[in-house]
Amino acid sequence: MIKQSLSRCLLLSVVTGAAMLVVSSTATAQSARDYISIVGSSTVYPFTAMVAEQFGRRGSFKTPKVESTGTGGGIKLFCNGVGVQHPDMANASRRMNAGEFDTCKRNGVTDVVEMKVGYDGIVLAISKSAKPIKLTRKQVYFALAKQIPDPSNTSIMMPNPYTKWSDIDKSLPAVKIEVLGPPPTSGTRDSFAELYMEAGCRTFPWLNTLRGLDEKRFKRICHTMREDGGYVEAGENDNLIVQKINANPGALGIFGFSYLDENSATLRGVEVDGVMPTFETIAATQYPASRPLFVYIKKAHIGVIPGIKEYTAEYLSEKSLGAEGYLSARGLIPPTKGELTGLRAGVAALKTFTP
Numbered sequence: 001m002i003k004q005s006l007s008r009c010l011l012l013s014v015v016t017g018a019a020m021l022v023v024s025s026t027a028t029a030q031s032a033r034d035y036i037s038i039v040g041s042s043t044v045y046p047f048t049a050m051v052a053e054q055f056g057r058r059g060s061f062k063t064p065k066v067e068s069t070g071t072g073g074g075i076k077l078f079c080n081g082v083g084v085q086h087p088d089m090a091n092a093s094r095r096m097n098a099g100e101f102d103t104c105k106r107n108g109v110t111d112v113v114e115m116k117v118g119y120d121g122i123v124l125a126i127s128k129s130a131k132p133i134k135l136t137r138k139q140v141y142f143a144l145a146k147q148i149p150d151p152s153n154t155s156i157m158m159p160n161p162y163t164k165w166s167d168i169d170k171s172l173p174a175v176k177i178e179v180l181g182p183p184p185t186s187g188t189r190d191s192f193a194e195l196y197m198e199a200g201c202r203t204f205p206w207l208n209t210l211r212g213l214d215e216k217r218f219k220r221i222c223h224t225m226r227e228d229g230g231y232v233e234a235g236e237n238d239n240l241i242v243q244k245i246n247a248n249p250g251a252l253g254i255f256g257f258s259y260l261d262e263n264s265a266t267l268r269g270v271e272v273d274g275v276m277p278t279f280e281t282i283a284a285t286q287y288p289a290s291r292p293l294f295v296y297i298k299k300a301h302i303g304v305i306p307g308i309k310e311y312t313a314e315y316l317s318e319k320s321l322g323a324e325g326y327l328s329a330r331g332l333i334p335p336t337k338g339e340l341t342g343l344r345a346g347v348a349a350l351k352t353f354t355p
Contacts, residue, residue, distance in 0.1 A: 033084040036064035036311055040074025040091030041187050042236045043120060043256035044293050047332050048091050048315075054326070055314045061307035066091075070236045071187025078296060079104035088301045088308060092294045093120065093187030093256065098355040111299035114353040115312060116343055118321065119333040121257040121282040122192050122289040124179075124270035125242075130249040131173060133165070134271040137288065141200025142168045143177045144231050146224040149204050160226050180234040180241045181225075181254035188238075192254055193223040195289040196272075242267065257282055258331030283333045293332070299350055316344050 038048055045068040056063025069077065071092045078090035079100060090096075096114070104112060124140070126133060142148055143165065147157040165172035182189040201222035202208040211218040225231040234241045238255040242263050245253040252270065257277055260269050269277040273288045281287040295315065302308045314320060320327050321334045328334050335343060 034306055035062040036089065036305055036307055037087045038064055038066045038089040038091065038295075039069045039077050039087045040067075040089075040295075041071040041093040041293070042068045042182070042238050043071075043093040043188055043258070044091035044117070044295065046258060047117065047293075047327050047330060048089075048295065050327065050330055051311070051315045051320055054320070055307070055311050061310065064307075064311060068236055070183070070185040071190070072185040073236075075100050075296070076103070078298065079107055079109050081107045082109055082298065082300045084301075084305065086298075088298050088305050090296045092296060094190050094291065095294060096296060096353065096355065101353070101355050109298060109300070111350075112353040113297040113299055113347060113350050115295045115297060115315070115347050116335065116339075117293050117295055117315060117332070118327065118335055119282060119290055120293050121277050121287045121333075122188060122195060122254065122291065123257050123260050123277040124272065125245065125253050125255070125260050125263075125267045126251075126270055127245050127249040128266055128268050132268060132271075133173060133252075134274075135172075136200075136273050137196050138200040138203050139165075139168050139172070140196050140272075141203075141222070144179060144225055145197065145201070145222070146226045147221065149207070154204055155206055157221060160228075160230070163230075175250050177230045178232060178248070178251040179230065179254065180232045180244050180251055182238075182241075183233045183235060186236060188254065188256060191289075191291050193219075195291065197225075198222050199288070256331075257333075261331035279331075279333060290333075296353065297347075299352065302350070312347050316340065316347060 038052070045066060049066045052064040052066050055061065071094060074087070074090045075092060075096055078087050080086050096112070101112070104110070124135065142162060145160055148160050150156045150158040162168050162177060164174050164176055166174040181192065202211065207218065207221065234244060238259045241253040241255055242259060245251050246266050260267055260277065261279070275281050275287050277287050282290045297308065297312065319325055321340055322328070323334060323337070325334060334340070
């Protein structure tokens with residue numbers, strides 16, 4: 001009996017020791033990450049990546065790893081938990097919503113710092129080899145919605161019958177409707193639905209009233225995109241949309257203003273509601289589809305992953321986000337000087353986010 005007890009104790013000691021070794025090895029492997037991990041929006045990606053490159057050149061810290069996963073996908077990864085196996089930051093081309101923040105909290109990500117980094121416009125663009133086109137947001141809604149109000153009785157919805165732009169309005173070109181845009185996981189898609197589709201949808205009084213009575217039904221009607229080829233999901237890679245528009249002059253593309261600015265030699269913006277998408281019209285909020293851009297920071301990782309505070313300071317610096325900063329040259333519309341001062345103070349104080 002004594003021998004058996006000793007044997008059991010010895011076995012338990014060996015197993016416990018092995019388990020401790022495994023845990024210790026895992027902890028050591030996990031604590032070995034010495035670079036910042038950032039995921040999220042394809043729109044914010046080029047700005048965050050440029051700051052990462054500038055930050056890495058200093059040599060004090062490793063260059064952060066930045067991945068383009070889309071806003072929704074990035075926030076999901078960010079909210080999966082605390083620990084070096086999870087990202088430290090998430091880029092977002094829209095504000096984190098209450099449901100996403102609830103997921104964060106359920107997974108232990110209770111303290112999140114929101115950093116607004118500037119503004120962008122969601123533009124429609126076309127190849128310069130195609131004829132210019134001017135659109136209203138109501139026409140965009142008619143072109144891309146899965147269902148639209150029946151012209152003979154606008155209180156009844158019907159499957160979208162329009163195949164050419166001229167079917168919507170005879171002043172528009174007799175060209176097949178084909179618009180390349182982001183998938184549902186993209187913040188740009190969310191913002192497009194709100195800023196374009198909803199705006200067109202709400203021109204019908206009963207749908208505008210429905211928004212206040214039954215928001216879920218309203219969004220189902222106004223946000224659902226057609227699936228017959230009029231709207232083509234082109235993935236999270238905005239550069240791929242640019243390439244496809246250049247290859248197909250009849251198609252339009254949806255992406256952030258910075259991609260239009262970067263490809264201005266081959267693309268032109270589409271005038272929307274009488275306003276052309278330019279740096280100036282977006283900065284002045286004259287362009288009807290302007291939006292703020294964000295980076296979310298996991299507070300629990302600050303001081304654990306080296307360089308997070310220093311990286312955010314670089315992002316909000318004058319040389320980055322100032323009127324003449326390198327991100328402005330890249331196409332980001334920066335915050336005003338007064339706004340930037342407030343943003344710096346909030347991030348420095350690690351002010352936590354509330355939806």
